[in-house]
Amino acid sequence: MDRPVVDSAVERPFGLLAELTYGCPLHCSYCSNPLDLGAYADELTTAEWLRVLAEARELGVLQLHLSGGEPLLRRDLAEIVRCAAELGLYTNLITSALGLTPRRAEELLAAGLDHVQISLQADEAALSDRIAGARSFERKLVAARLVKALGWPLTLNVVLHRHNVDRVAGILDLAEELGADRIELAHTQYYGWALRNREGLLPSRAQLERAQGVVRAAHERLQGRMEVIYVLPDYHSRYPKPCMGGWGRRQLTVVPDGGVLPCPTAHTLPLPRASVREHSLRWIWERSPLFQRFRGTDWMPEPCRSCDRRELDFGGCRCQAFQLTGDAARTDPVCHLSPDHGLVAEAVAAADDGARSREAVLTPRRHPAAGRRR
Amino acid sequence: MRSTAPVQTADGAGRPRLARHVRLRFDPARGQHVLLTPEAVTVLNGTGAAVLELCDGQRTVTEILAELRGRYAHVDDDEVRRFVDRLAARRCLEIGDAEAGHGQARRG
Numbered sequence: 209m210d211r212p213v214v215d216s217a218v219e220r221p222f223g224l225l226a227e228l229t230y231g232c233p234l235h236c237s238y239c240s241n242p243l244d245l246g247a248y249a250d251e252l253t254t255a256e257w258l259r260v261l262a263e264a265r266e267l268g269v270l271q272l273h274l275s276g277g278e279p280l281l282r283r284d285l286a287e288i289v290r291c292a293a294e295l296g297l298y299t300n301l302i303t304s305a306l307g308l309t310p311r312r313a314e315e316l317l318a319a320g321l322d323h324v325q326i327s328l329q330a331d332e333a334a335l336s337d338r339i340a341g342a343r344s345f346e347r348k349l350v351a352a353r354l355v356k357a358l359g360w361p362l363t364l365n366v367v368l369h370r371h372n373v374d375r376v377a378g379i380l381d382l383a384e385e386l387g388a389d390r391i392e393l394a395h396t397q398y399y400g401w402a403l404r405n406r407e408g409l410l411p412s413r414a415q416l417e418r419a420q421g422v423v424r425a426a427h428e429r430l431q432g433r434m435e436v437i438y439v440l441p442d443y444h445s446r447y448p449k450p451c452m453g454g455w456g457r458r459q460l461t462v463v464p465d466g467g468v469l470p471c472p473t474a475h476t477l478p479l480p481r482a483s484v485r486e487h488s489l490r491w492i493w494e495r496s497p498l499f500q501r502f503r504g505t506d507w508m509p510e511p512c513r514s515c516d517r518r519e520l521d522f523g524g525c526r527c528q529a530f531q532l533t534g535d536a537a538r539t540d541p542v543c544h545l546s547p548d549h550g551l552v553a554e555a556v557a558a559a560d561d562g563a564r565s566r567e568a569v570l571t572p573r574r575h576p577a578a579g580r581r582r
Numbered sequence: 583m584r585s586t587a588p589v590q591t592a593d594g595a596g597r598p599r600l601a602r603h604v605r606l607r608f609d610p611a612r613g614q615h616v617l618l619t620p621e622a623v624t625v626l627n628g629t630g631a632a633v634l635e636l637c638d639g640q641r642t643v644t645e646i647l648a649e650l651r652g653r654y655a656h657v658d659d660d661e662v663r664r665f666v667d668r669l670a671a672r673r674c675l676e677i678g679d680a681e682a683g684h685g686q687a688r689r690g
Contacts, residue, residue, distance in 0.1 A: 361603035
């Protein structure tokens with residue numbers, strides 16, 4: 209018999225996504241950050257972030273993803289990394305690479321940064337810069353080479369959509385040339401600005417099938433040299449994604465003003481707020497109404513409640529359910545078993561209609577004037 | 583995921599070590615060792631951690647097995663090899679060339 213233990217019903221989180229600032233030099237039309245960025249201008253101080261990291265470590269967090277916006281806009285980034293490294297956290301920088309100068313890179317390396325992820329919009333400058341809404345492609349390549357020259361492992365992050373999904377082969381070639389260790393090809397998730405631009409971003413089924421063929425071949429060819437991760441678009445799947453591995457189960461997000469969320473888009477839901485400026489991270493994780501709201505399976509409606517997959521996909525994404533149906537407690541409409549699945553099927557069918565959306569205009573992400581950035 | 587390509591096989595002479603982007607840590611919050619990679623946390627049991635702590639790029643797999651036999655009553659060689667192979671296939675471990683000498687791991 210195993211040793212009897214007092215086991216908390218609540219699991220410990222593995223990862224903390226720290227969205228340090230929503231300031232960003234890029235204007236991607238698929239940005240999933242909140243629409244009202246001005247509301248996050250009162251950013252946490254350095255001291256507040258260091259306290260959050262210590263509390264996160266004590267709670268069981270092992271991985272720290274430093275993101276934004278553009279985390280390099282925080283001048284105290286190296287200090288945050290150093291604190292995290294001293295606490296034993298695995299530190300991962302998720303960046304546009306704009307601002308990753310040799311001096312800053314050396315500083316972050318010395319602070320103990322473990323891993324760098326650089327976003328890439330396409331495989332050539334004109335398209336890439338158009339998607340990013342800023343001249344950035346050449347600077348990204350320079351930064352990616354710098355990352356490798358300093359001996360860091362490099363992951364490239366590519367968000368796929370109608371305007372770059374046909375370039376997957378070229379993107380993979382470029383990743384190989386840059387010596388990337390990993391590449392994540394992830395289809396757009398339709399939140400925030402991306403939902404606003406959904407019509408212009410959704411790829412057709414034919415585009416998806418071609419891209420999947422290219423990815424499969426690359427997977428074989430690059431085995432042992434570069435890890436190719438392909439994240440299927442949930443709109444085209446039969447079942448929803450297991451969002452965040454379950455609500456309040458493995459991950460938490462702290463946003464620039466100290467708000468704490470079970471996932472980065474949960475601010476869209478009509479739920480009570482939680483902030484590190486008012487409570488400890490432990491209280492928020494274990495006790496806050498926000499984190500308890502969709503934890504486990506008791507909240508589920510049919511068809512999830514009696515579904516064999518309820519512990520696999522946890523009913524899908526609460527934010528997507530809310531955005532598409534107005535009720536966060538419904539089955540994710542992406543699921544073909546959802547009574548609301550027609551909402552997704554219609555959008556997918558429209559994307560297959562050649563007469564449409566090729567001409568759809570994308571609205572670039574707009575940013576408010578800079579807030580109180582630390 | 584199943585792989586059809588050849589993987590680095592932990593034959594007795596290979597010298598495994600943690601890949602550069604991988605960290606092996608003891609997590610006091612869980613009371614267990616964990617293997618940290620950019621997107622995943624692998625929680626290890628005691629023997630898993632013991633094997634990985636011996637994967638220092640200097641010891642061969644044969645030497646690691648001998649070391650484990652000194653510590654544990656029953657060591658299943660094949661099980662340890664499979665464990666090492668599996669982590670090598672996931673690029674968590676690199677298997678250094680047998681002839682390359684101490685600490686010279688082959689990069690993936």
